[in-house]
Amino acid sequence: MEAAQKELLKISQDKKAYKDMLEKLIIQSCFQLLEDKIYVICKECDKATVEGLLDNVEAAYKGATGSTLSISVHPSKSLAKDCAGGINLCNISESITISNTLEARLDMLAKANLPQMRETLFGSNPNRKFKD
Numbered sequence: 001m002e003a004a005q006k007e008l009l010k011i012s013q014d015k016k017a018y019k020d021m022l023e024k025l026i027i028q029s030c031f032q033l034l035e036d037k038i039y040v041i042c043k044e045c046d047k048a049t050v051e052g053l054l055d056n057v058e059a060a061y062k063g064a065t066g067s068t069l070s071i072s073v074h075p076s077k078s079l080a081k082d083c084a085g086g087i088n089l090c091n092i093s094e095s096i097t098i099s100n101t102l103e104a105r106l107d108m109l110a111k112a113n114l115p116q117m118r119e120t121l122f123g124s125n126p127n128r129k130f131k132d
Helices: 001-011 013-032 044-065 103-112 114-122
Strands: 035-039 072-073 086-091 097-103
Touching: 001 013, 013 035, 013 044, 013 086, 013 097, 044 072, 086 103, 097 103, 103 114
Parallel strands: 035 072
Antiparallel strands: 035 086, 086 097
């Protein structure tokens, strides 16, 4: 896991691929949040890139849902400098936040693969009836 976390830092170095990934992360988060007014929270160094993507995100959201979206970069919050990249998305009242940072996605993958890792390390458990 530590090696994978170190590899995350390299992802943002390929500017074109990182920009495409940011756009997809924002769109995915918008579909999860399903609000009409949204703030994007990103790294300070990514703000200009994210602002350039917002028109495409609004168009993609409208094309898929038929409803309009008002999305902007959060005026006062940003991700930590040591964050590998990605975004957080929140509604205007900040009561709901979707975390779509690279670290959050790595954690999600680790949790999803935990049963397989357990079986690889310790062998199959004869008492386990379901493998999920």
